[in-house]
Amino acid sequence: MGTEVAAFRGVGKSYGRVRAVDGLDLVLRPGETVALLGPNGAGKSTSLDLLLGLREPDQGSVTLFGGTPREAIAAGRVGAMLQSGGLMADVKVRELVELACKVHPSGRSVTGVLTDAGITEIAERRVDKLSGGQEQRVRFALAIAGNSDLIVLDEPTTGMDVSVRQAFWASMRAQADAGRTVLFATHYLEEADSIADRVLVLHRGRLIADGSSAEIKARAGARRIAFELHDGDGEFFDEGVLRMLPGVQSLDVTARVPGVRTVRIRTADADASVAGIYRAGLYPRGLEVTGLGLEQAFLTITGELDEQDLVEESAR
Ligand SMILES: Nc1ncnc2c1ncn2[C@@H]1O[C@H](COP(=O)(O)OP(=O)(O)OP(=O)(O)O)[C@@H](O)[C@H]1O
Numbered sequence: 001m002g003t004e005v006a007a008f009r010g011v012g013k014s015y016g017r018v019r020a021v022d023g024l025d026l027v028l029r030p031g032e033t034v035a036l037l038g039p040n041g042a043g044k045s046t047s048l049d050l051l052l053g054l055r056e057p058d059q060g061s062v063t064l065f066g067g068t069p070r071e072a073i074a075a076g077r078v079g080a081m082l083q084s085g086g087l088m089a090d091v092k093v094r095e096l097v098e099l100a101c102k103v104h105p106s107g108r109s110v111t112g113v114l115t116d117a118g119i120t121e122i123a124e125r126r127v128d129k130l131s132g133g134q135e136q137r138v139r140f141a142l143a144i145a146g147n148s149d150l151i152v153l154d155e156p157t158t159g160m161d162v163s164v165r166q167a168f169w170a171s172m173r174a175q176a177d178a179g180r181t182v183l184f185a186t187h188y189l190e191e192a193d194s195i196a197d198r199v200l201v202l203h204r205g206r207l208i209a210d211g212s213s214a215e216i217k218a219r220a221g222a223r224r225i226a227f228e229l230h231d232g233d234g235e236f237f238d239e240g241v242l243r244m245l246p247g248v249q250s251l252d253v254t255a256r257v258p259g260v261r262t263v264r265i266r267t268a269d270a271d272a273s274v275a276g277i278y279r280a281g282l283y284p285r286g287l288e289v290t291g292l293g294l295e296q297a298f299l300t301i302t303g304e305l306d307e308q309d310l311v312e313e314s315a316r
Pocket residue numbers: 015018019020038039040041042043044045046047
C-alpha cells in the first residue's frame with residue numbers, strides 16, 4: 001500500500017523459550033514520529049531488528065515500503081542507529097561521515113550532515129577518542145547521511161547528558177519536520193511525551209497501547225484531584241462521603257494544620273468526582289485537577305497487565 005512506511009503483520013519471534021515478540025500488528029505511516037516504549041526485555045530491540053531485516057520472524061511478515069526490509073535498505077530508504085556495533089576505529093569523524101554519504105544511493109552533503117548532527121566541531125577528531133555522547137551523535141549522523149525516508153533509532157540518547165540530549169532531540173525533530181518518518185525506542189518517557197506524535201507501548205512482546213501520549217495517559221484513566229477542606233466551610237467533613245464519590249480509585253487525607261484537611265483523590269472520572277464533591281455540599285478550596293504523567297500512565301498500564309498475568313497464572 002502506498003501510504004505504508006512499515007508494516008508488521010502477525011509477527012512473532014522467539015529465542016528458545018523466550019517469546020520476544022508476540023503477535024505484533026502495526027503500521028507506520030509517512031511523516032510520523034513514533035516512540036517505542038517498554039520496560040527492559042519488552043521486545044523493542046528485537047522489533048527494530050525485525051524491521052531492519054537483521055532477524056527473520058518465526059511467524060507473520062514485516063514489510064518496508066511495500067517490499068522486504070532488505071530491498072528497502074538496499075534502495076537507501078532507511079537510516080538506522082542501533083545500540084550494538086562499534087564504529088570504525090582509525091578514522092576521523094569527517095572521514096566516517098564522508099564514507100556514509102558516499103555509500104548511500106542518495107547521500108547528502110557531508111557539511112549538511114555534520115551540521116544537522118551537531119558534530120561540526122568534532123569533525124577532525126578520531127572516532128575512538130570520542131565521549132559516549134559524542135559517539136552517539138556520530139551514529140546519528142550516519143543514520144541521516146542517506147536522505148532516507150525512514151529513520152530508526154534504538155535508544156539514541158543513551159550516554160548523553162541533559163543539554164546534549166536536548167540538542168539531539170532538536171536535530172531529530174528537524175528530520176521529522178523535513179517529512180521523514182522517525183521511529184525511536186527509548187526509556188525516557190518524558191521525551192516520548194514531548195517529541196513523539198505517536199507512542200507505542202510494548203510489554204512482553206505485545207503491543208499494549210498505541211496512540212498519542214495524551215491517549216495513553218487517558219487509557220491509564222486516572223487523574224488526580226487535590227483540594228483543601230477547612231472546618232466551618234460547607235458540610236461537616238466525612239471521609240466516607242469522599243470515598244463514595246463517582247470514579248474514585250484512591251483517597252488520601254492529611255491534616256497537618258488544625259482545621260485544614262488536604263485531600264488527594266485519584267479518579268477514573270475527574271468531572272464526575274468534582275461534581276460529586278459540590279453535590280455533597282463540600283467547599284473545596286484551591287481545587288486542582290491534573291493528568292497523570294506518561295511515566296505513571298505507562299507504569300499503570302504495564303503494572304495492570306503484570307497483575308492480570310499473575311491472576312491467570314495462579315488460575316492455571
Ligand atoms: N539474542 C538473544 N538470545 C536470547 N534471548 C534474547 C536475545 N535477544 C533478546 N533476547 C530476549 O528477548 C527478550 C526481548 O529482548 P529485547 O532486547 O528485544 O527487549 P528490549 O525491549 O529491547 O529490552 P532493553 O530495553 O533491555 O534493551 C528479552 O527477554 C531478552 O532477554
